[in-house]
Amino acid sequence: MSVTSRGAGAGTVRSAPAPWDIRMRDVLVRYPNGVVGLNGVDLDIEAGQMVAVVGLSGSGKSSLIRTVNGLVPVTSGTVEVGAQRVDTARGRELRALRGQIGMIFQSFNLAGRATVLSNVLVGRLTHAATWRTLLGTYTEQDKAIAFEALDRVGILDKAYQRASHLSGGQQQRVAIARALAQTPHLVLADEPVASLDPPTAHEVMGDLRRINQELGITVVVNLHLLDLAREYGTRMIGLRAGTVVYDGPPAQASDAVFEEIYGRPLRSGDVLGS
Amino acid sequence: MSQVVTADGRVLTVPPRPRGRHRTVLAWVAVLAVLAVTALTMAPRVGIDADLSAVAGHWRNGASKIVALLAPDWAFFPRTVEPLVQTLQMAVIATAIGAVVSLPLSLWAARPTNPDRWSRGALRVLLNIVRAVPELLYAAVLVAMVGVGALPGIIALVLFDVGIIVKLVSEQIEAADTGPLEAATAAGGTQLQVNRSVAVPDVLPGFLNQTLYVLELNVRASAVLGLVGAGGLGLLIDAVRSFYRYDQLSLIILEILVVVVVIDSASAAIRRRLV
Numbered sequence: 001m002s003v004t005s006r007g008a009g010a011g012t013v014r015s016a017p018a019p020w021d022i023r024m025r026d027v028l029v030r031y032p033n034g035v036v037g038l039n040g041v042d043l044d045i046e047a048g049q050m051v052a053v054v055g056l057s058g059s060g061k062s063s064l065i066r067t068v069n070g071l072v073p074v075t076s077g078t079v080e081v082g083a084q085r086v087d088t089a090r091g092r093e094l095r096a097l098r099g100q101i102g103m104i105f106q107s108f109n110l111a112g113r114a115t116v117l118s119n120v121l122v123g124r125l126t127h128a129a130t131w132r133t134l135l136g137t138y139t140e141q142d143k144a145i146a147f148e149a150l151d152r153v154g155i156l157d158k159a160y161q162r163a164s165h166l167s168g169g170q171q172q173r174v175a176i177a178r179a180l181a182q183t184p185h186l187v188l189a190d191e192p193v194a195s196l197d198p199p200t201a202h203e204v205m206g207d208l209r210r211i212n213q214e215l216g217i218t219v220v221v222n223l224h225l226l227d228l229a230r231e232y233g234t235r236m237i238g239l240r241a242g243t244v245v246y247d248g249p250p251a252q253a254s255d256a257v258f259e260e261i262y263g264r265p266l267r268s269g270d271v272l273g274s
Numbered sequence: 275m276s277q278v279v280t281a282d283g284r285v286l287t288v289p290p291r292p293r294g295r296h297r298t299v300l301a302w303v304a305v306l307a308v309l310a311v312t313a314l315t316m317a318p319r320v321g322i323d324a325d326l327s328a329v330a331g332h333w334r335n336g337a338s339k340i341v342a343l344l345a346p347d348w349a350f351f352p353r354t355v356e357p358l359v360q361t362l363q364m365a366v367i368a369t370a371i372g373a374v375v376s377l378p379l380s381l382w383a384a385r386p387t388n389p390d391r392w393s394r395g396a397l398r399v400l401l402n403i404v405r406a407v408p409e410l411l412y413a414a415v416l417v418a419m420v421g422v423g424a425l426p427g428i429i430a431l432v433l434f435d436v437g438i439i440v441k442l443v444s445e446q447i448e449a450a451d452t453g454p455l456e457a458a459t460a461a462g463g464t465q466l467q468v469n470r471s472v473a474v475p476d477v478l479p480g481f482l483n484q485t486l487y488v489l490e491l492n493v494r495a496s497a498v499l500g501l502v503g504a505g506g507l508g509l510l511i512d513a514v515r516s517f518y519r520y521d522q523l524s525l526i527i528l529e530i531l532v533v534v535v536v537i538d539s540a541s542a543a544i545r546r547r548l549v
Contacts, residue, residue, distance in 0.1 A: 100462075122458050
């Protein structure tokens, strides 16, 4: 549970916490409506990897990423991150765990009427006293962490603007800053560029890569475009009907591999282009 | 399958309209059923026995009152000032208290901001009861409990306001995108923290909108509440009506109209700034 920042210079927040690994054993996810999201997934993701999870919509990508921070409960099997069990965590324990795992969404999921800064400070909720949250005030240290996160994604100048006034790419950067403000051990990204145009998509993927390379944080990113998976992943996991059908280096994944993952011939829409 | 010829001569094969016939027939049956039920409710003995011939027989009685209403007694104005001010005070105080109570209750009553089905359901049942009771009945009971004056009127209005605001605002929360709430939950916030930091900023304009609307309703409602002794213009309305002074009643109605129009235009201006 090391949430304190260790490293050079007391008071600075630059040092990233140690990255976490992920271990999934025989994970089954069955939703209340009977749909099976994951069907017997065994997976080891090492700390510091940048993993691209590919598959068509409905293949279980979202289920996979959401079991890692407990947003989707597992029906059976075990999920561990770092040294902690996710599937058995409840209440305070689960919130503390989630507080150390950043998450980025396809539709950004910002409070549109709140300022950029307020949205990034959502990443500090587990560190903030409830009375402070209710009054809408944050400690100077939390604000400093939020500003630094905004600086890292290059939109510090937008701090006091309303989130909904930003472009899609900028909004996704705010979401990345919100995740970074958590000083996470692990970042999950669920189709982070599916709502963005190609150049912006590459910029946001570049931001995620820098988080992985410069801060050493483990990154798991869901994608459905094979060229993005090839370019940015250091490892690729292919999902189909809730099971892992490919696991290996993305560079070696031929078009035939993608056809196997997708269960159909490739189309022009399966790549982003640039 | 039917065929349509376009302007440039191509033939399009249009899929058949799904169950079109049945739907049209059903719609007509429904319209006729509504008409039949309406006619039935007005029929003698079975329904409410609405006798339209009575209108022809008695319209003169009403007409004389309408004539009196068309000539307001302006000299009556000074006596209306104090009750009018009291009505406004009641409306403002009740709206303020109602709004403060309603915001947390709205979050409590909406599914995205309160996943616990039981506490949410309990509050909803309570609010349905609060809304089902007419504010005039609250006022009548409260006058008996705390005495004649503005206080019972204010309490009755607060209950009325909470019922309305919580219903409308919680429905707004349920209709909104839950993505931001999910993101804050994923960041490890408690439900209280998530609601405060994400739900409140997004719901605030709608909430203020309903509050302004309720203020307008309160001005009108507080005039009625006076009829049972709960302060404000209503007491005066009751007095002048019992003396058949429709010219004075007319002035009071005009004053309420002016106040409502002023509040409406003011809230419209505020709303433009909010959105």
